[in-house]
Amino acid sequence: MDLSCTMIIFGGTGDLAHRKLMPAIYNLLHEKLLPENFAVVAVGRKEKTSEGYREEIYHSIREFSRFKVDEGTWNHLKDRIYYRTLDFLQEEAYISLEAFLRDKADQYHTKGNRVYYMAVAPEYFEGIVDKLHRHCMGGDVAGWQRVVIEKPFGRDLSSAKYLNDKIVQVFQEENTYRIDHYLGKEMLQNIMVLRFANMIFEPLWNNRFIDHIQITSSETVGVENRGDYYERSGAMRDMVQSHMLQLLSLIAMEPPNDLDTESIRNEKVKVLKALKKIEGKDVVENTVRGQYGSYEADNGKTPGYREEVRVDHRSVTETFVALRIFIENFRWAGVPFYIRTGKRMPEKSTEILIQFKTMENILYFKDKQLQPNILVIRIQPMEGVFFQFNAKEPGTRQRIIPVEMDFCQNCRVGINSPEAYERLLYDVMRGDATLFARWDEVEYAWKFIDSILEGWKDHIPVFPNYEAGTWGPKEADELLEKDQRNWINR
Ligand code: BG6
Secondary structure, eight states: OOOOEEEEEETTTSHHIIIIIHHHHHHHHHTTOSOSSEEEEEEESSOOOHHHHHHHHHHHHHHHOSSOOOHHHHHHHHTTEEEEEOOTTOTTHHHHHHHHHHHHHHHHTOTTOEEEEEOSOGGGHHHHHHHHHHTTOSSSSSSOEEEEEOSOOOSSHHHHHHHHHHHHTTSOGGGEEEOOGGGGSHHHHHHHHHHHSOTTTGGGOSTTTEEEEEEEEEOSOOOTTOHHHHHHHHHIIIIIIIIIHHHHHHHHOOOOSSSSHHHHHHHHHHHHHTBOOOOTTHHHHHEEEEOEEOEEETTEEEOOGGGSTTOOTTOOOOSEEEEEEOBOSTTTTTOOEEEEEESSOSOOEEEEEEEEOOOOOSSSOTTSOOOOOEEEEEEESSOEEEEEEEEEOSSSSOOEEEEEEEEEGGGSTTOOOOOHHHHHHHHHHHTOOTTSBOHHHHHHHHHHHHHHHHHHTTOOOOSOOEETTSSSOHHHHHHHHTTTOOOOOO
């Protein structure tokens, strides 16, 4: 397969390019997955030379690459990196950009193939795509042209539709890569294997045997320097609309007929279509919002959200969300999916916990409940699978205790899992969109989220309502307690 191409990164001076994209490109080269005919053109508003940019990127790669930087490999890559100063919305700037790209295509034999990566703030997506259109830089003019759009894809259904309409005027659906970096994580790709390649799981994967599912993605960091963006987004748009619903659809989907891109996406979108709408009075019943307050410890004070940089000191933006979701289909009717995500929580972790129904206690300790079986898929930072089952405690007394089987993937020597962006950039170059969101996935995710956001307008909680470093507001616990369940923080 010929992967020859030029990668044009709009937003080349931003955090994403420095921390993720450039280290991923370096790692792909290190793994010998980058094509020989390749160049990167980073585009940004700041004035700088290609030499100066390369120097900065070198430091970022040293800091963020999962491999130690090898000077030979770096020199090979360095010569292929260019920087262009450009005002994204200025019409004429694209004329010289096009000339520059043509020149580099000739120099590196990239056959006119291009990947346009939108690593810019979302308000520029449309303007850039529009300029590419006007200057005939999109569409398959010569070779192929693909566009990678970072999330958030819109801020509600109507803005997402508007953006999508603009994009499809220029790039066909198969050339549009809506990135959700969670899909590039190793263990997410493992969910389908775990479910569909193991006899012991799939037959039990339904409402007859599963009591409920918990999906948690917690972070210890606050909003860092992203106050501007986060104020307009909040945890719901930032995490739930994309990452959390993607996790949910992989866990809940039916087996696809095939492993091809569309078969998998078809099954995922069916889950999103089957989500029971949360609206009206159900919003209060099924959703919880939180915002972190400050925390004082001996070693200093952790600021609350309202004290963060570029955040309104009366902000009502949520930094935590918990939801109780039902999927209206035969497999899942009646099984609650509890999802929660938040910033400034006690640990950085993403896990999916499947709690099976409790065994009828006919034989043992009729007065005491047996512990349920629990299967945990650990996405990060630990990658692996954990299973809890009941066994006899050794000894003469007849006692049953829960014991664990624990498979830790990244504890194994020699496993240095690729970063999500490596896999995803590689897939864009080889034209495989399986791990990217199709338009209808984005559309149905927004439909589900929009009605909750609408319902939230009527009730503004008193914020802040959880202390930094805790598992969110008490209402998040109550959400499960009213179902006689509780979050399992292991
Ligand atoms: C991003 C969100 O998409 O995902 C961030 O915008 C969040 O707010 C990040 O911190 C979490 O990603 P990861 O890979 O660190 O879990």
